[in-house]
Amino acid sequence: AQSVTQLGSHVSVSEGALVLLRCNYSSSVPPYLFWYVQYPNQGLQLLLKYTSAATLVKGINGFEAEFKKSETSFHLTKPSAHMSDAAEYFCAVRDNTGNQFYFGTGTSLTVIP
Amino acid sequence: DSGVTQTPKHLITATGQRVTLRCSPRSGDLSVYWYQQSLDQGLQFLIQYYNGEERAKGNILERFSAQQFPDLHSELNLSSLELGDSALYFCASSVGRLGTEAFFGQGTRLTVV
Numbered sequence: 001a002q003s004v005t006q007l008g009s010h011v012s013v014s015e016g017a018l019v020l021l022r023c024n025y026s027s028s029v030p031p032y033l034f035w036y037v038q039y040p041n042q043g044l045q046l047l048l049k050y051t052s053a054a055t056l057v058k059g060i061n062g063f064e065a066e067f068k069k070s071e072t073s074f075h076l077t078k079p080s081a082h083m084s085d086a087a088e089y090f091c092a093v094r095d096n097t098g099n100q101f102y103f104g105t106g107t108s109l110t111v112i113p
Numbered sequence: 114d115s116g117v118t119q120t121p122k123h124l125i126t127a128t129g130q131r132v133t134l135r136c137s138p139r140s141g142d143l144s145v146y147w148y149q150q151s152l153d154q155g156l157q158f159l160i161q162y163y164n165g166e167e168r169a170k171g172n173i174l175e176r177f178s179a180q181q182f183p184d185l186h187s188e189l190n191l192s193s194l195e196l197g198d199s200a201l202y203f204c205a206s207s208v209g210r211l212g213t214e215a216f217f218g219q220g221t222r223l224t225v226v
Contacts, residue, residue, distance in 0.1 A: 032211065032212045034214055036217075041222075042219060042220075043115065043117075043203055043217035043218050043219045043220050044203070044205075044217040045115070045217070046214050046216070049212075049214050051212035052212075090156065094211075094212070096211065099161060099163075099168055099169045100146075100158060100161060100169050100171070101146065101158070101205075101215055102158075103148075103155075103156045103158070105155045105156075106155060106156065
């Protein structure tokens with residue numbers, strides 16, 4: 001079965017600092033990978049997705065992620081954190097049958113003014 | 114707005130009762146997924162339907178059941194409710210093709226008292 005591991009359940013950064021949220025996946029075949037963001041009392045919103053077209057994927061709100069097969073990683077970054085980035089972030093992998101999405105346990109991002 | 118509609122938004126009920134949560138997927142999406150999100154368990158996959166048929170099952174209790182109707186809307190039935198069933202229940206939909214993302218509804222917050 002496929003899975004993702006998000007290192008760090010809580011990350012704090014200062015406003016304007018680099019955001020780095022880590023995600024490692026477990027898959028025996030090239031995966032489809034996603035990052036979602038969840039604001040309080042809301043559903044999950046897609047930030048970006050990797051579907052093998054390009055290893056560096058740009059998403060909404062200035063976020064991007066790089067697929068590194070050798071490291072089985074798909075870390076999410078943003079050069080400069082904004083207060084509005086404070087939220088829960090989930091990494092997910094979709095299996096190749098087109099069925100399930102496997103979500104990580106989430107990383108709560110706090111932005112310090 | 115993701116295009117996925119969940120009703121009701123909030124539900125308060127007593128232990129032992131039965132409730133039904135409803136989900137209308139995005140237009141054209143054939144797959145519907147149900148997730149439970151609680152503070153201690155994170156985002157748990159419950160069940161997936163594709164074009165009316167059950168496609169995958171996750172950590173869904175026997176007290177819970179779901180179905181997808183011919184018009185593709187889905188219902189999640191929770192019975193013999195316990196305090197521990199209090200959680201956010203999300204529905205997501207997807208077209209079902211490889212590499213495509215899931216779109217989440219705003220969730221139903223269930224409180225069992």
